[in-house]
């Protein structure tokens with residue numbers, strides 16, 4: 067997979083709790099990236115690999131690709147889902163059965 071350019075991400079170093087910043091990332095799939103982190107604490111110096119991935123749908127997209135489909139979040143109510151389907155011609159077209 068090709069490397070992608072996105073804003074840096076920061077998490078706590080798992081050893082010293084100092085901020086660790088991602089310096090590069092690798093796209094693993096349509097929903098996951100691998101990130102290379104370096105701890106900002108010079109006394110620690112830990113470098114490690116992390117993963118970020120999309121896991122649940124909070125609202126339906128206006129542009130839908132089947133490769134990006136995720137499970138619905140349990141907090142998404144039936145009424146919100148029906149309203150989103152009624153408001154989106156892209157999604158409505160995708161779920162309509164063939165004539």
Ligand SMILES: [Zn+2]
Pocket residue numbers: 079080081082083084105106107110111112
């Ligand atoms: Zn550290």
